[in-house]
Amino acid sequence: MCWLSPSAFRQAHGYAIVSGLQYTVMNTLIYTDIAEEQMSMVASMASLMQYMAMTYGITLGSVVMQYYLKTQSALSYAAAFPSTVIILGMLTVLGGVIFGLLKARRIEPPSMRRSEMQSSAHRPTKRPSLDKGSG
Secondary structure (H helix, E strand, C coil): CCCCCHHHHHHHHHHHHHHHHHHHHHHHHHCCCCCHHHHHHHHHHHHHHHHHHHHHHHHHHHHHHHHHCCCCCHHHHHHHHHHHHHHHHHHHHHHHHHHHHCCCCCCCCHHHHHHHHHHHHCCCCCCCCCCHHHC
């Protein structure tokens, strides 16, 4: 038998769905403009940051749960759980909103950037004029 009320159970599942969706979207966007040579380093850094985020989330959830707990009884935990899930869910939505407000910029694939850099290396650079009569 589950000690959570049906509404708390639905809230927990809702939080898990939103959190999972957030990680999926972020994982998709992390690797879009990374060159193959850097993929291993970027994957390691992304994994590290995700584990740190999960650790902070668990810590924050524990702190919020402790704030709402009145006693150490199972009933008190069941009463504190919905508020904790709502607060963590709001923080997840806030993170999504902030992520959505980041400026979108068009990034060319690494292969195109390399070809542009190679073609610009062969172009002569314009030198400033040393004409003394223009000043």
